[in-house]
Amino acid sequence: MKLTRIARYVDLLFCLVIMPLVITLLPVDRWIVHNTAFLLTLVVYIYGLYFIYRRTRPAHLFLQHKYLRIVLLMLLLVGVTELLTHFPMHESSPALDARQLAARQNMRTQTIWFFFLVVTGFSLAIELTFELFRQMLFRQELEAEKNKAELALYKAQINPHFLFNTLNTLYALTLSKSDRAESAFVKFSNILHYMYAQADREMIPLVDEWEYIRQYVDLQRLRLNSHTQVELIEEIDDDRAAVPPMLFITFVENAFKYGISSETDCSIRIGLHLHKSMLDFTTENAVMRRREEAVPGIGIANCRKRLQLLLPGRFDLQTSEREGLYRVRLTIRLHEE
Structure with a gap:
């Protein structure tokens, strides 16, 4: 119960503090005017990626030796990220030549992969920490229940x-x-x-x-x-x-x-x-x-x-x-x- 409450606080910290601060590093004012759909899609992608990791719990899958599921999950997320890099962009300024447009497209691609790595690293670090705590709590509960069960069995037998x-x-x-x-x-x-x-x-x-x-x-x-x-x-x-x-x-x-x-x-x-x-x-x-x-x-x-x-x-x-x-x-x- 206590671990669940801590997890909620971490989720709120990520959603309301960390990600908004990181998103402000982007040219939000320009994108919201010229590429509103892309900006909204990117925000949805970031938060969706985080909660997918929290839902699937890759660290738990790794401890259970379910490597195939982890590989399939990562391939799926990498595929979605790669598709997002091809999101159609619309630049209305006629002063931009082909090289400048390519540079901006490259920057957007790097931005998408940057967010992918940041969210993946943060999510896996948090999930690994939680999984270690779960294992510790499980061992403590198991030992306590084992002692109780042994005492009851001794009394019974x-x-x-x-x-x-x-x-x-x-x-x-x-x-x-x-x-x-x-x-x-x-x-x-x-x-x-x-x-x-x-x-x-x-x-x-x-x-x-x-x-x-x-x-x-x-x-x-x-x-x-x-x-x-x-x-x-x-x-x-x-x-x-x-x-x-x-x-x-x-x-x-x-x-x-x-x-x-x-x-x-x-x-x-x-x-x-x-x-x-x-x-x-x-x-x-x-x-x-x-x-x-x-x-x-x-x-x-x-x-x-x-x-x-x-x-x-x-x-x-x-x-x-x-x-x-x-x-x-x-x-x-x-x-x-």
């Missing part, structure tokens, strides 16, 4: 219920001298290590994130009876793909929180598909219990906000409930087009 249930299960396995006890301790240790060691990174390998989900699901299975069936489906065609850390855990935890029963048959399905940089993550669970209305649901909202900051315009997050089944589908285009 490392909560007393999860720890209590898991430790109770581990204790029971130890007392019964089960062969699964050692493996369960390893998985639990890996989960804790992952959450504290990886969550501060912006992007991590997808295979690592999925392994974290797999170990989390394995631990949850230890406390479930035969009434709840859990199905994991995985299809990944690129082991080098990367995603934001702890991206899927909110949906997985919700599936176990609201979709399990010790008395009624139910199932949880978790799927991950990656094909040609298009990621498709889904969860589906029977609704065995509902969230209390007084308790705000912040997990999915935080996920959506993180995605908007990290992958703007490259994801789609849909949730639905139908016929007693709650579904989540998250699709992400991992690479920009």
Whole structure:
């Protein structure tokens, strides 16, 4: 909001102060009498050129590596400028010979290109400055939102219920001298290590994130009876793909929180598909219990906000409930087009 206000002040400064002062360097008194149409066209051209630059934001296009758009834009503007140099001029003074007329035409041509360079340089300098400020503000907002999201995720995942249930299960396995006890301790240790060691990174390998989900699901299975069936489906065609850390855990935890029963048959399905940089993550669970209305649901909202900051315009997050089944589908285009 503050940056938008500053941009308006800069636009007003350009339109009401800088350009009027520069235009007064021209022979305005003579042109307004003999070449009124050209003078008005030149003024419209100057202001139009400035606002075209402000509208198209070439600095932003450059940072997005959209070089073709920049080249096409510059070719178009150079073409319009060249056409303006051929604007028909009318000199009424009979005392001017052909050489003087050619000199004046040359001066007008130089004037047009001078304004083109001045407006282009000023616009690009201003836009580059604004773009740097936008990037700084974006980074600050991203860091603040990331810290908020991580704190919320820590509260959601490392909560007393999860720890209590898991430790109770581990204790029971130890007392019964089960062969699964050692493996369960390893998985639990890996989960804790992952959450504290990886969550501060912006992007991590997808295979690592999925392994974290797999170990989390394995631990949850230890406390479930035969009434709840859990199905994991995985299809990944690129082991080098990367995603934001702890991206899927909110949906997985919700599936176990609201979709399990010790008395009624139910199932949880978790799927991950990656094909040609298009990621498709889904969860589906029977609704065995509902969230209390007084308790705000912040997990999915935080996920959506993180995605908007990290992958703007490259994801789609849909949730639905139908016929007693709650579904989540998250699709992400991992690479920009």
